[in-house]
Amino acid sequence: MDTHKKDELEQEFSELACYMVTSARNLIQENKLYGPLRLVDAVSRLVDVLEKLDLKSPRLEVIQGRIKDGEDTVMESEEKFTAFLENLVMDLVPLMQDRK
C-alpha cells in the first residue's frame, strides 16, 4: 500500500472512530433505540470507507442498501425498527455463508 493510500485509510478510520466514541458518550443520555441505530449507521459508514479504498463488494453494497432503506424506521416505532433489525440479521446470514 502506498503512503498516500495509507494516510487516507488512517484518516477515514480515525473519523469513524471519533464518530463511534462520540456516539458512545452521547448514548448514555439518549433514546435507547439510538444505540442500535448508531451501530448500524456505523456499519454503513464503514462500507463507505471501504468503497473509497476500492474495497467494495456486492454483499457489502447489499448490507448498506438494506441499512439505508430501513434505518429511518427508528423514527416510526420501536416495533418497526425492531422488525427492520430482525430482518436485516436474517438477510445477512446467507450473505455471510458466501465466504470464499
Add this chain to the structure above:
Amino acid sequence: MWEAIQGRRSIRSFRSDLVPEDLIRKLILEAGIWAPSGGNAQTWRFVVVTDHDLIRKIRMVAPGILGNPPAVIVICQDLDEAERKGSKLGRDVLSLMDTVLAAQNIMLTAHEQGLGTCHVASFHAGALQKIVGLPASIVPQLLMSLGYPNIKTQAQKRNSKVVWFNGYSQEG
C-alpha cells in the same frame, strides 16, 4: 403557512448541490431572528458551515447528522449574555426556547424555498465548540442540516388526542 407546517419533513438524504450562501443568510436574517425571544434577549448566534472538510469534522462529533448535507447551521446561544438579560431562567430555559423557535422559522422558510432540513440534538457540545472555534460562553444548542432533498419522505402519524379546552380531563 399550513402547507409549510404540514409539508415539512426531517430530511436525512441530500443532493450534492450547494445552497447559495445568500439564501442561507436570508433564512437566518429574515426568518430565524424574527422568532419570538424570551424577554427580547435575542442572544442567539448562528454559525453557518459550508466548508466540506469542516462539515466532515462536525459529523465526527455529531452522530445525529445523517446523510451528507452541504450546509450545517450551528445554532448557539451566548449564555453569559442570556444570564445577564434573563437571569437563571434566561440562561437555562429561555435561551433553549429561543433557539428552537428560531430553528422552526428557518425550517419552515427553508421548506418554502425547496430546501430540506433536519434539526439535530445528538452532538457533543464541547467537541463542537473546539471544531467551530466557539468561545466558552457561546454554546451550541442545536444543529441543522440544510440542503436540497434527495428523497421524499412520508409524514409520521400525529396523535390528535392531545387537546383539552377549559381544563384537563383523564377521559378521552
